[in-house]
Amino acid sequence: MGSESTLSTVNEGLRQTPLMPAVERFKYSNRVLLRSILGRADGGIGLAGEKLLVGGWVKSGDEKKKPENSVTLPPAPPVVKDVTCSEILISRLPILRSIMKILTGVGCTALSPGKLDGPAKPVPTVAYLRINDGSCVFNLQIIVDSYILPLSQILPAGTSVLVEGMLERTKVAGKHAVELKVEKVLHVGSVDANKYPLSKRTLSMAFLRAYPHLCPRRTPVASVARIRNSLSHSAHQFFLSNGFINVHMPIITTTNSRAHGKVLGIASTSNKAYDNLRNVQEAKSLEVIRTAIKEKNERIEELKRSNSNKESLLIALQDLQKANELALLLEHQQPSTSRKTKEDFSENFFAEETYLSSYAQLHLECYACSLSCVYSFGPTFQAEDALSSKSLAESWKIEVELAFAELEDAMNCAEDFLMYLCHSILEHCPHDLQFIYKRIDSKCVERIKSMGSSPFARITYTEAVEILKKETVKKFEDKIEWGMNLSREHESFLADAVYQRPVIIYDYPKDSKPFYLRIRDDAKTISAFDIIAPKAGRLVQGGQKEERLEKITESVRKLGLGEEDYDWYLDLRRHGTVKHSGFSAGFEEIVMFVTGLDDIRDTIPFPRTRGSTDT
Template identity: 55%
Template sequence: MASVERFKYSNRVVIKSILGRPDGGRGLAGERVVVGGWVKLFKEKPKKDASQAPPPASAPAVVSVAHDLTCSEVLMSRMPLLRNLARIFGKGVSSMPPPPPPPKQLEIADKTPVEPVPTVAFLLVNDGSCVANLQVVVDSNMVLLVQVMAIGVSILVEGVLEQQSEPGKHIVELKAEKILHVGVVDSKNYPLAKAKISLESIRPSPHLRVASITRMRSDVSHATHRFFQNMGFIYVHMPIITTTGFKDHSRMFQVTTLFKRTDDKGELSTVSDRENISLEVVKGAIREKSKRVDELKRSDSNKEVLLAALGDLQKANELALQLEEQWRSAYAAKMDFTKDFFSCEAYLSVSTRLHLESYACGLSSVYTVGPVFQANDSPSKKQLAEMWMVEVELAFAELEDIMNCAEEFLKFLCQSILDDCLDDLKFLSKKVDKSCITRLQSLVTSAFARISYTEALEHLEKATDKTFKTKVEWGINLSDEHERFLVDEIYKQPIIVYDYPKELKPFYVHVKDDGKTVSAFDIIAPKGGVLVRGSRKEERLDIISSRIQELGIPKEQYDWYLDLRRHGTVKHSGFSLAIEGLIMFAVGLEDIKDAIPFPRTCGYINA
């Protein structure tokens, strides 16, 4: 008989170590274990050997109850029908009394003894380690079953694993012998009380949203380290606060403590509350409008009402942006940043790629995983204010080298999800997108088509039977509909688009000999859109200096960066991949807010 694997840091056994075995846990039958988890589903049945003699018809309804239990608790513990009615009408259990003694006879007024009907609860319990639930059998003589029969209740039980005698969904079940802990739930207010819930309905409770997608994120992070460590890359940590800004400061979060500083009169030293109140009012309205949109999505309201609410929210966001720009122009000049925490202007990092170059120019091949921030007010379902990014930089690498690395890395991640999260994918294929598994398999086995930006435009221009919202002409950014047409209609597989117009990419991207295009690329996948963005960096000091001047970027901010070109410069290239974007593609999610536990977007932050 196999030995059960206990969790190292407690006495309990992880459910995955039982049900995740090739035999489904059959080889562990007879093992005594302690299991903890949360109740996902439940049902109650009379014990097979229970005597169900009904009370005499003439017996009056006078019941003697033990002094430490309420009358309603005893009645519900003895009569399953009352428990069902209590759940239907929202009667929750707010606290757990001490475990009751073995069932006693109920005494009716005429002293005729009536035996209670013994019952058994079948609880499907999950501890988050896997998709599968372990069936736990609890006898009514151990605990008031009404306390454990509610979705979300946590239990810690000790018992013996038994093989199911009857063929069914569960190969083994746990016959409980001791109840070590019960964490009760207020069923009336518990957001997950229903057996079936939508992603939209649970979004306002991010602290309760876990399981399959979170396990998948964990696997992607682990696979990232496996891939690069096996390839000889060095993992480095990057700062999230930087003085290096971009031309468009409105897309960056500024970090400052000046607003908390007060003068001798106790007033704000820079901007008064009165001067800032209109912007705060608008931001408050944005929060309310965002809640309204979420409510309409959850209630399946008609599309016209939802579209009107979305339009209203977008107008509020645009107004807030205008007020912020006015505020910046009116008051930024009054701020004395020498008195700020960092003694200068500082921002949350939009990307760590520039800092990563400094490591690549000393360590050759490096990567990092961490959060990046972008103050983008777009209502797009593909954008977040805070995202987790994998960023990579290779010294002595040109554009083709980095494209090869990015393609292999993306395929490695997708294969890892298929290998390690197949049960989660099967579950999500039923709940979200039935084609998610085949889509991942297709990406792993496909040879990515590689086309230039100019070739992509030629395909779009030839599509005379297709009308695009954005006019197709050289120099435009490829829109979502352009990308979808290329991967879904033309190539029917992932593609790599490279050699973009110089104006579409940042100043640090390598300028090609034609002077019009740069060595940049995007990996675009069906349903997922752009999953990877990368480029070769400009190593020539004169070229990158002229690009900085062209764009009007303060050169002094990048003096440290230009040193990389002054001292032992090398050709180097890199790319970035957003974990949320990959999860969205893998699962088939419609909204990127469902790909991260605590989403932050314009006008929306919860917890």
């Protein structure tokens, strides 16, 4: 009862979907989207009696005997065999049947009662299928008669169907308010039930992760995808409605400040560089052949000592000769295999060392210093060795930069942005959130509402350290001292246990954050901030950029980054400098916060982690 009461409260808190006046047909196929039927406030009852074309994938199905009082097509006429006059007499006179049985040892069955017809007609059955087209969390029940097609073709889970029929109110009370009585089956995408990996009704997220090309057909993955889509749309909507300009940032870069972890280098080879790579591969082959030659020589010596099989010895000598010839050929083709080939970036495709971008902040500043307020939403890459459940090699970031803005302005913008996402997801994904509440995290709606309804807590890094050092009940794995980076454990304790809401931590030690952030007047801290949220941890990192040329130049020199590599970045300080601030929000971390998922790999369609690039 308690669980039902809680769920009822959740449903009341979520915005009810308004009654749709008419059915929604997909513009490019005339197919009716299931969300326009089942997402209505009446569950689709108002559309009963309409003829609809729907498609989807079978989630589950049952075959049952057709009720006797249901209307069926007229049966085919019976097939009667040709009979002789004697067979008719025997069938009419019982005494003749007895005599025939004594004489032949078998009875006369040619015209026994009930045997005049041909093969027995199969019992008519009906398939009750639950299908889903991905437009909503709900499944539509469709009813297919066995006279339309063999039901074995459409019963297996995963089968795709396109059907036309009449929408009717469900006769039996249950979770389905309406069902579709199928009149035509226009398409069937069959499934080999013995090989389809998602046939079981209950599968873990870890199991589904092994089939990224099929797993969106399962409701948990589909719900996360729809929530991710809604969050993406709302992110763009927030910035565009507040005067920001969307700018696409480069994925390939030569900038490597090592400020955002390890980077993924690009090993694009061409011309001579390709030849060098091929030579290295040939050198490895040569080593394999030399090892084989050594083994063949040992085998030949053994055969000579035994002096027992001259034929085997002859074959081994011929084999050795071929191996020596192949080794000699490779030696001529690769004269420099004895020394390690050093990569020459002048022969690289880009003629210099390049990386996949791990952040867009520096490049985004260029456009902020011209267009004032800009944002970017795109993929970033890191080569971290962290746990695959917490870190991705390829992830998506929302990066923001505001000109004429200081630290507090960026903090306010980031807070408003996260609160906006919370209000938006409650409004646009009520049914998916209900499913997440029941199947993944019963605290998801409460957590989203909390973030969207009250201001975030704000503390300095120094205050955070003092709180953690005073804690006596909780024992941390990493002892905290001023100047150290806060661990995930420290951040989670502050957000989950101390404040029980999002926390903004700002004014970090100078050496704990990237070089391009503004040094404060105390010369010990910088204008940086993080937003830590319950369940998901760090959602946002940001700060005010260093606009003073002498300060930023000193930081570049101190880190040994090379002024010539950052000359374009320093130019922003030489020509029309301005105070500017910004932040970066991890999109997968936001999805984790909303859904309550524990593994970050489940928040993205095709996760890339160390040693794993499935599909």
